[in-house]
Amino acid sequence: MKLRLASVCVNGTLIGMALIALFPLLWMLSVSFMQPGMASALPPPLLPAHPTFANYRDLFAQSGMGGYFLNSLLIATIATLISLVFNLMAGYAFAKLRFAGRERLFQALIGGLVIPAQVAMMPLFLLLKWMGLVDTYLGVMAPMLVTIFGIFLVRQYARSIPDELLEAARIDGAGEGRIFVQIVLPLLKPIVVTLAIFTFLASWNDFMWPLIVLTSQQHYTLPVALAALSRERVQDTEQMMAGAVVTMLPVLALFLMMQRHYIQGLLLGSVKG
Amino acid sequence: MGSVVLENVTKAYAEGVCAVDAVSFRVESAQLMVLLGPSGCGKTTTLRMIAGLDSVDSGRILIDDREVHAVEPKDRDIAMVFQNYALYPHMSVAENMAFGLKLRGCPRREIAPRVQQAAAMLGLEALLDRRPGALSGGQRQRVALGRALVRQPRVFLLDEPLSNLDAGLRASMRMEIARLHRAVKATMIYVTHDQVEAMTLGQRIVVMDGGRVQQDDTPLRIYERPANLFVAGFLGSPSMNLLRGRLDVVAACVQVTDAGHLDLPEDSVVRRALAAHEGREVVVGLRPEALALATTEAGAMPTLEAELDLVEHVGNEAFLNMRFGAHAVVARVPPQALPESGRCVRVTYDPRRMHFFDAGSGQRIDTDASA
Numbered sequence: 324m325k326l327r328l329a330s331v332c333v334n335g336t337l338i339g340m341a342l343i344a345l346f347p348l349l350w351m352l353s354v355s356f357m358q359p360g361m362a363s364a365l366p367p368p369l370l371p372a373h374p375t376f377a378n379y380r381d382l383f384a385q386s387g388m389g390g391y392f393l394n395s396l397l398i399a400t401i402a403t404l405i406s407l408v409f410n411l412m413a414g415y416a417f418a419k420l421r422f423a424g425r426e427r428l429f430q431a432l433i434g435g436l437v438i439p440a441q442v443a444m445m446p447l448f449l450l451l452k453w454m455g456l457v458d459t460y461l462g463v464m465a466p467m468l469v470t471i472f473g474i475f476l477v478r479q480y481a482r483s484i485p486d487e488l489l490e491a492a493r494i495d496g497a498g499e500g501r502i503f504v505q506i507v508l509p510l511l512k513p514i515v516v517t518l519a520i521f522t523f524l525a526s527w528n529d530f531m532w533p534l535i536v537l538t539s540q541q542h543y544t545l546p547v548a549l550a551a552l553s554r555e556r557v558q559d560t561e562q563m564m565a566g567a568v569v570t571m572l573p574v575l576a577l578f579l580m581m582q583r584h585y586i587q588g589l590l591l592g593s594v595k596g
Numbered sequence: 597m598g599s600v601v602l603e604n605v606t607k608a609y610a611e612g613v614c615a616v617d618a619v620s621f622r623v624e625s626a627q628l629m630v631l632l633g634p635s636g637c638g639k640t641t642t643l644r645m646i647a648g649l650d651s652v653d654s655g656r657i658l659i660d661d662r663e664v665h666a667v668e669p670k671d672r673d674i675a676m677v678f679q680n681y682a683l684y685p686h687m688s689v690a691e692n693m694a695f696g697l698k699l700r701g702c703p704r705r706e707i708a709p710r711v712q713q714a715a716a717m718l719g720l721e722a723l724l725d726r727r728p729g730a731l732s733g734g735q736r737q738r739v740a741l742g743r744a745l746v747r748q749p750r751v752f753l754l755d756e757p758l759s760n761l762d763a764g765l766r767a768s769m770r771m772e773i774a775r776l777h778r779a780v781k782a783t784m785i786y787v788t789h790d791q792v793e794a795m796t797l798g799q800r801i802v803v804m805d806g807g808r809v810q811q812d813d814t815p816l817r818i819y820e821r822p823a824n825l826f827v828a829g830f831l832g833s834p835s836m837n838l839l840r841g842r843l844d845v846v847a848a849c850v851q852v853t854d855a856g857h858l859d860l861p862e863d864s865v866v867r868r869a870l871a872a873h874e875g876r877e878v879v880v881g882l883r884p885e886a887l888a889l890a891t892t893e894a895g896a897m898p899t900l901e902a903e904l905d906l907v908e909h910v911g912n913e914a915f916l917n918m919r920f921g922a923h924a925v926v927a928r929v930p931p932q933a934l935p936e937s938g939r940c941v942r943v944t945y946d947p948r949r950m951h952f953f954d955a956g957s958g959q960r961i962d963t964d965a966s967a
Contacts, residue, residue, distance in 0.1 A: 485680060485682060487680055487682035488682045488684065490647075490649050490669075490676070490678070490682070491676065491678060491682040491683075492684075492695075493649070493668075493670060494647060494649075494669045494670060494676050494696075495670070495695050495696035496670035496696055496699035496700050497695075497699055501699070509686040510686065
């Protein structure tokens with residue numbers, strides 16, 4: 324009886340907290356279907372009186388949201404693919420290949436983790452300007468293409484691969500490239516999924532860096548476009564919420580689909596390292 | 597096919613530790629040679645250098661009279677079986693076995709029959725579609741052997757292949773490896789720290805310690821004529837009783853330190869050989885089977901008096917752990933009615949089965965004129 328009461332209390336508290344956390348998201352969804360101006364009424368309504376898709380229609384027809392959506396999709400996808408290639412190769416090399424200065428180089432990299440991203444933004448901007456990459460897709464992707472965290476995550480996981488497996492492949496006649504592709508990559512699958520989701524989410528949600536590096540509107544990503552839209556249409560809360568839903572929905576769906584791999588990968592990375 | 601020669605091979609690690617120190621030996625074609633020694637003696641490093649997985653600091657390694665210093669592991673025509681199997685976990689048993697053949701450009705129509713043949717030899721036919729994760733330890737080790745076998749290499753290198761298996765499985769796999777060696781007639785170098793594996797499998801044993809070769813001989817000769825104190829103490833279970841004392845050939849005995857004396861063999865050849873060490877410190881070695889409980893009619897053998905510490909029964913025999921003065925001594929006896937622990941017993945020993953070692957250098961003192 325006591326146990327049952329305790330479980331009711333714990334579950335009740337958890338459900339209550341989950342509802343509090345979910346409330347803004349659900350309200351955002353609800354407002355996106357309201358008639359223009361309805362959300363600004365007092366007291367603010369929780370549900371739309373006459374649900375409408377007009378906000379979404381206007382968003383894509385008038386505000387060019389489709390273009391921004393494609394920009395975000397293109398940047399996040401390419402950044403994810405390239406970062407996977409670099410992070411996986413670097414993480415594997417730090418974990419399993421012997422080369423001079425390996426440990427020192429890795430320690431220096433780990434030291435770099437303590438530098439806040441914001442501090443690096445100005446020098447990075449100047450560097451990209453010098454390279455002529457300001458206001459380009461590649462400029463937005465640049466900081467994502469190799470990350471210390473990604474290398475660290477892969478290295479920790481790759482260390483759990485027994486050396487004998489790679490040596491067996493070497494004796495079997497495989498070159499280093501083939502060993503990486505045919506032996507190591509299949510074993511790194513959980514961490515590949517984790518890293519892919521992580522990078523995609525980070526790139527999709529990034530606001531600060533695209534805001535700095537992109538100047539022309541046609542290159543805007545969804546979060547930047549949304550911010551610009553909110554400045555233009557301060558009164559149009561319903562359309563803003565529709566924009567927020569469009570921005571959030573794909574990554575939320577992606578996360579929910581892959582969360583099992585994501586959590587498994589993070590746990591494996593930490594336990595096996 | 598497949599002779600292996602090592603000439604003064606040396607390997608030191610970055611920390612300055614000399615893992616392998618001027619090791620030389622020759623493995624004849626189709627011979628099964630065992631590298632035996634305790635952990636850290638350099639046997640695995642030696643094997644890895646033969647495989648090409650570790651570099652050689654100095655010295656030469658020749659496979660079929662060809663120096664392989666600059667030859668990649670894949671081009672040495674060797675196959676290696678690892679202690680932890682090292683099977684590719686995402687591939688099926690058949691794919692594991694075929695991987696090396698595919699990489700060597702072996703035609704597809706040749707791969708399948710070779711895999712089937714190796715699987716049949718090892719009783720793996722029913723497991724070809726399974727992944728390593730779904731196999732038992734013994735089955736995995738068989739797949740590892742099959743992966744080596746299917747390549748038909750000149751030399752098989754086996755690095756403690758049975759040490760992850762339980763005792764029963766180890767015995768059956770040992771027989772399987774011996775049978776396999778007879779069937780394929782390939783050169784095999786087998787690394788182990790297990791003396792039973794070494795004695796039963798090896799046509800020759802190279803005993804290593806501290807990175808050096810301690811003795812290189814047939815299993816029986818290594819057991820019967822250990823070259824030094826290390827080999828004497830390492831081979832045999834329980835190990836040889838080693839008693840330090842001063843040699844007194846005139847009185848025909850060895851005065852064992854802090855204990856009584858041991859009579860020397862009556863053989864004049866032995867005594868002549870020992871005379872050169874008169875008055876020097878020596879170590880006398882007596883295998884546990886050279887000792888027995890004294891009976892009333894056993895008058896011919898000399899005896900020593902010892903205190904019985906502990907009796908260990910193992911079924912078909914018993915071990916008597918005794919104290920002879922300050923020394924621990926073990927005797928291997930039949931499981932008959934044995935005296936109780938704590939009592940003083942008289943033990944006979946066979947002087948003809950004594951081994952003598954120089955206490956300073958630890959080297960065997962040759963007492964056999966024919967040796």
